[in-house]
Amino acid sequence: MAEANGVKKLVSNFKDEVASRPGGENVLNCFLCGSCTACCPISEIADNYNPRLVMRRILAGMKDDVLGGGEIWRCYQCHSCVAHCPQDVRFADIVRALRGMSVEQGYRDAKLAEDVDRAGEESRRELLERVNALIASAAG
Ligand code: SF4
Numbered sequence: 001m002a003e004a005n006g007v008k009k010l011v012s013n014f015k016d017e018v019a020s021r022p023g024g025e026n027v028l029n030c031f032l033c034g035s036c037t038a039c040c041p042i043s044e045i046a047d048n049y050n051p052r053l054v055m056r057r058i059l060a061g062m063k064d065d066v067l068g069g070g071e072i073w074r075c076y077q078c079h080s081c082v083a084h085c086p087q088d089v090r091f092a093d094i095v096r097a098l099r100g101m102s103v104e105q106g107y108r109d110a111k112l113a114e115d116v117d118r119a120g121e122e123s124r125r126e127l128l129e130r131v132n133a134l135i136a137s138a139a140g
């Protein structure tokens with residue numbers, strides 16, 4: 001991690017690095033409007049998840065915070081932010097790009113990426129099973 005005297009360094013070309021990755025191409029379009037955060041179902045229930053703040057950190061060059069922190073792993077990949085973004089930034093795809101960079105550059109282990117993908121799939125299956133049970137048990 002790029003850190004000197006306990007102070008994390010800014011990496012000015014971080015946004016360009018993100019833009020060069022599949023899924024990250026539109027990162028520079030962001031004007032930090034916050035629509036992604038306003039429509040995000042995870043932000044609604046988690047104080048420590050804010051897509052707009054992640055975008056701000058990317059544009060500010062806070063590479064260590066973004067790739068080494070926990071935020072990029074909390075995204076549920078529902079793509080609501082993609083549908084609501086006025087600049088076609090495609091934040092959900094940027095998250096995928098950032099996760100790949102985090103693993104490739106040694107910030108996080110590949111197992112975390114696999115476990116997060118599996119947890120997402122399992123939670124969707126669990127939701128479907130619960131709804132199916134509710135439908136089956138409902139009167140009428
Ligand atoms: S990613 Fe899109 S919705 Fe989110 S802050 Fe940037 S421009 Fe706004």
Ligand code: SF4
Pocket residue numbers: 036039040041042043051074075076077078079080081082091092
């Ligand atoms: S894809 Fe991720 S960041 Fe976008 S709205 Fe869904 S949970 Fe939030």
